[in-house]
Amino acid sequence: MTENERILNAEAPALSKAARVKYFNIVIESGKGATVTDADGKTYIDLxxxxxxxxxxxxxxxxxxxxxxxxxxxxxxxxAYFANDPAAKLAPRLAALAPISGPTALGWGNSGSDANDAIIKFARAYTGRPYIVSFTGAYHGSTYGSLSLSSVSLNMSRKIGPLLPDIIKVPYPDPWKRLSGEPEAAFVNRMFDAFKLPFETYLPAEEVAAILIEPIQGDGGIVKAPAAFMHQVYDFAKANGILFAVDEVNQGMGRTGKWWSIQHFDLEPDLMSVGKSLASGLPLSAVIGRREIMNSLDSPANAYTTAGNPVTAAAAMATIDVIEDEHLLARSIRLGKKAAAFFEDEKQKFSFIGDVRMYGLDGGIDIVDPVTGKPDSEATAKLVYRVFELGAIMIFLKTNVLRFQPPLVITDEQLQAAFKILDQAFSELAADKLSLPSNVDEIGW
Structure with a gap:
């Protein structure tokens, strides 16, 4: 029995099956830069x-x-009762980084989930309105509020309803909804018509507190909304007194080559959620917004015992240092261009590679049936398992989207090594040399 197996076997009886999305049976022992090492001593490039x-x-x-x-x-x-020095220093520094002109303020949380819960709280308090609009394909978290906003997996609503009331979901303009040969302008107009349909039939705009969107969806497939669509939604919100809120938990902190993904659209949110990489993975999140919105609630409406913990706040201060001092925004753009070129070249070689989306070091690569052009979940599962066997960690989103999000500090040499692994896996799939993992029915979202 391997050490990985021993640890997993010891854990299994005590861990709820709802607590982990299964992919590979490994235990992460350590990590350094863009690599991780498992309990058996094998090192992987982390993608x-x-x-x-x-x-x-x-x-x-x-x-x-x-x-x-x-x-x-x-x-x-x-x-919740007393300030600490790291969090007191972090608050104005992080608030100043927000892409919001004018005075801003923030509230701490422990995860992106509760930061999105806080968006619901502050939006309802400030506007006095009940409804929140979110998008299909969204992942906003696993607390009841954020889970109610989400729409990426049936297991996030199956058997746990009723969910939070007055949440309305509208279609996200992802590329899978675009018709063959449809011009982008027609696609945008069609998706905006779908967005407006609830408002025209049963949802009074004057009763909507906020529209919450991922400018670039993460778990929905790493897909950027068309700029024209985002501007139409933003203008609609402003015309109707609705707050425009963005989720930057997955796509923020330099991931896309900018601090925040909303900066690709030249739009300012009223509220935003931040988490994940804020403290380099330690449990810290924040909701940031215009100061008058953030002061629409009194304590303890958004206070938590450990949110803004001094250790996680110190980690976040150091994280911002690293992003600034090591120029990780520019690095994401530079290496992202290399990754985009690699995947586009592979697309020319292999007919099962469909759409390639890359925004800095932030990519979604569709794996499709070459004949029908439809998602090929079996080929995708074969690929990620072969990549894992060859020494890199990559998972898939939806059923057929390769998720490419390496640390922004990955070296050029490590990136090239990852490309070599991916090319080998693609070549072996094309030669029909790959087989499905034995647990294929239980992996993924």
């Missing part, structure tokens, strides 16, 4: 970055030192 939660890489020395130094001084005293 997932802990679900885009370690943009600065694993165990970055500057982040580690900040955590160690702070832990030696104070591990925790609840920020």
């Amino acid at each position: 997932l970055a802990s679900a885009s939660a370690t943009n600065t890489g694993h165990s970055h020395p500057h982040v580690v030192k900040a955590v160690q130094d702070q832990a030696a001084k104070l591990l925790q005293y609840t920020p």
Whole structure:
């Protein structure tokens, strides 16, 4: 029995099956930069970055030192009652990074999920309206509020309803909804008509508090909404007194080559959620918004015992240092161009590669049936397992989208090594040399 197997077998009786999305039976023992090592001592190139939660890489020395130094001084005293120095310094620094003109303020949380819950709270409080509009394909989290906003897996609603009331979902303009030969302008207009349909039939706009959107959907397939669509939705919100809110949990903190994905659209949100890579993967999140919105609630409406913990706040300060000092935004753009070129070249070689979407070091690659052009879930599962066997960690989204989100600190040499692994897996799939993993029916979302 391997060490991976021993640890997993010991854990299995005590871990709820609802707590982990299954892919590979490994135990992560350690990580450094863009690599992780399992309990059996095998090292992998990480193309997932802990679900885009370690943009600065694993165990970055500057982040580690900040955590160690702070832990030696104070591990925790609840920020719900008293300030701590790291969080007090982080708050104005993070608020200043928000793409919102004018005074801003924030509230701390422990995960992206509760940051999105907070968007619901503050939007309803500020506007006095009940309804929240979100989009199909969205993943906003697993608390009841954020889960109610989400629309990416039936297991996020199966057997746990009723969900939060007054949440309305509209179609996200993802590429799978675009008709063959349909011009983008026609596609945008058609999707905006679908967006407006609830407002024209049963949803009074004057009773809607906020529209929450991922400018680039993460778990929905790494797909960017058309700019024209985003501007139409934004203008509709402003014309009707509706707050425009964005989820930056997956796509923020430099992932797309900008601090925030909304900056690709030249739009300012009223509210935004931040998490995952904010503290290099440690449990810290924030809801940030215009100050008058963030002051529409009194305490303890959004206070948590551990949110704004001094250790996680110190990690976040160090994370921002690393992104700025090591120019990770520019690095994401540069290496993202290399990745886009690689996948486009592979697309020319292999007919099962469909759409390639790359926004900095942030990619979704569709695997399709070459004959029908439809999603090929079996080929996708074969690929990610072969990539894993060859020494890299990559998962799939939906049923057929390869998720490419390596740490932004990945070296050029590591990136080229990952490309070599991917090319080998693609070649072996094309030669019909790959087989499905034995647990194919239980993996993925």
